[in-house]
Amino acid sequence: MTLLTRRAMTTAALAGTLLPGFAHARQRRPIVIGHRGCSGERPEHTALSYERAIDQGADFIEPDLVPTKDGHLVARHENEIGGTTDVAARPEFAARKTTKTIDGQQITGWFTEDFTLAEIKTLRARERLPQLRPASAAFDGQAQILTFDEVVAIAKAGTQRTGRTVGVYPELKHPSYFASIGLPTEDRLVALLKAHDLNSATAPVFVQCFEVGPLKRLKAKTAARLVLLVDGDGGPADLPGVKYADLITAQGLKDVAVYADGLGPNWNLVVPNDGQVLLPATSLIKDAHAAGLAVHPWTVRAENYFLPAALRKGDAQSPAFLAQHGDVTPVFKALYAAGVDGVFSDFPALAVAARA
Numbered sequence: 001m002t003l004l005t006r007r008a009m010t011t012a013a014l015a016g017t018l019l020p021g022f023a024h025a026r027q028r029r030p031i032v033i034g035h036r037g038c039s040g041e042r043p044e045h046t047a048l049s050y051e052r053a054i055d056q057g058a059d060f061i062e063p064d065l066v067p068t069k070d071g072h073l074v075a076r077h078e079n080e081i082g083g084t085t086d087v088a089a090r091p092e093f094a095a096r097k098t099t100k101t102i103d104g105q106q107i108t109g110w111f112t113e114d115f116t117l118a119e120i121k122t123l124r125a126r127e128r129l130p131q132l133r134p135a136s137a138a139f140d141g142q143a144q145i146l147t148f149d150e151v152v153a154i155a156k157a158g159t160q161r162t163g164r165t166v167g168v169y170p171e172l173k174h175p176s177y178f179a180s181i182g183l184p185t186e187d188r189l190v191a192l193l194k195a196h197d198l199n200s201a202t203a204p205v206f207v208q209c210f211e212v213g214p215l216k217r218l219k220a221k222t223a224a225r226l227v228l229l230v231d232g233d234g235g236p237a238d239l240p241g242v243k244y245a246d247l248i249t250a251q252g253l254k255d256v257a258v259y260a261d262g263l264g265p266n267w268n269l270v271v272p273n274d275g276q277v278l279l280p281a282t283s284l285i286k287d288a289h290a291a292g293l294a295v296h297p298w299t300v301r302a303e304n305y306f307l308p309a310a311l312r313k314g315d316a317q318s319p320a321f322l323a324q325h326g327d328v329t330p331v332f333k334a335l336y337a338a339g340v341d342g343v344f345s346d347f348p349a350l351a352v353a354a355r356a
Contacts (some may be wrong), residue, residue: 029341032351033169034058035299036077040346042136043125044084046143047154053098054158057352060167060206061158062344063151066174067183073148073192074119077128078173082109085123086141093119101223102177106347113183119147131162132266132303132323136315148189148317152196153181155204167204173212176189178271190221199224201261206296212247213290227262227296253291262341262342263288267297271334278330289339297335300351301326314349329354 037049037295038056050061063075079102082088087096096115099108110118123145127137146154151168158166175185188208190199198205208227209215213236213340215226230244246252248265256263266282272279284315288295304312305322311331314324328347332354345351 005193028341030336030340030355031059031167031296032057032348032355033060033062033296033344034296035062035343036064036075037061038346038348040136040302043127043139043143044077045127045146045187046125046139047150048139049145050146050151050154052157053348054155054162054166056349058166059164059342060122060169060204061155062171063146063148064173064187065148065170067178067185067188068112068115068117068120069169070116071183071188073118073188074112074117074120074147075146075151076112079112079178080107080109081112081123081145081218084126084128085110085145085146086126087123090123092275094100102174113178113181117147117215122351132305134323142313148192149229152192154197155162165204167206168198169189169206169208170212171208172211173210173238175209178230186217186221190218193222193224195277201225206306211236212259213244225261226259227264227265227294228256228260229298230269231266248287250287250290253288255294257291260293262294262296264296264298264344266301267331267335267343270295270297270330270338270340277310278308278334281334285339294341295339296339296342296344300328300331300335300343300345300347302347302350307331 013341025031034053036044038052042049042052053061064077065073066076066079067301077084079153087093088193093110096110097105099113121144124141125143125145127141127209130137148170155168157168170184172189178185179344189312203224206225206227207218209227209237210229214227215228218226247256270284271281285295286313302325303322304324305327307328312326328350336355
């Protein structure tokens with residue numbers, strides 16, 4: 001997202017309260033998705049983060065997926081890894097620093113597609129937002145970058161450890177860009193879903209993407225449930241001239257339902273705020289449900305920085321004010337009251353507690 005998952009047991013759970021079929025999802029409790037794991041407390045997309053999310057009660061853990069030079073899908077927020085690994089401090093990789101244009105934006109740094117998996121595995125993860133999350137940054141250097149296979153293994157181990165189904169919720173990042181440089185990611189992901197017995201509509205998996213074309217292609221290749229991500233601004237990188245706002249009208253959502261099973265909107269599109277207070281819920285949930293789509297908003301964060309003024313806590317004059325935790329529970333409760341089918345959070349424990 002943008003800034004700033006024992007087989008019989010699984011099948012039974014999918015038929016029950018944890019992983020609802022969309023047709024009857026409205027009577028089931030919302031799922032909690034650990035956004036990049038428990039990324040508010042541990043460096044994102046690491047075993048530290050995913051395992052903590054599972055222990056806090058997350059129903060799903062979310063890896064953003066980007067490819068390496070040799071075609072492996074690894075879990076990183078972006079393909080630029082200067083801000084989330086120690087690559088900048090590694091002299092052997094200094095010459096890999098470069099500038100690229102990705103989805104129309106010029107970015108300078110180090111990119112996964114310029115490294116083999118073996119090279120990626122020598123790097124160590126770092127906190128992406130150290131000023132907001134210094135306690136997480138204390139874990140810098142302790143964790144490797146994970147492949148999608150390793151994330152699935154963590155989810156399966158979590159299922160065995162906790163006795164409840166833990167799913168995976170991968171996001172394909174910049175698929176059109178990667179296709180343009182000869183590293184298409186859709187078929188790679190489908191092969192991995194099949195290898196891990198996740199290639200069905202009842203498997204504990206959702207596949208998400210901000211682009212439309214890749215979801216349409218995936219629809220023809222996998223029975224796994226697909227989710228279109230949308231933001232309040234901009235539009236799909238593969239559809240110049242199309243805005244996300246066009247896709248979330250009542251008619252637009254019916255069109256989305258042809259190739260997707262769910263919608264992943266910025267939570268402000270469900271429960272807006274004016275910078276000061278939360279406002280009444282919009283019609284998005286009602287319209288999406290009418291189109292047959294589940295709705296899983298992203299991403300609820302606890303820090304004052306991400307909350308409207310009325311929910312912020314602490315001394316506004318303190319240098320640490322924006323990093324302090326505010327009163328995020330009303331956001332969760334407003335989303336649940338609006339009828340969401342799930343919610344992404346960097347703090348799964350808080351989402352689980354508010355759901356209870």
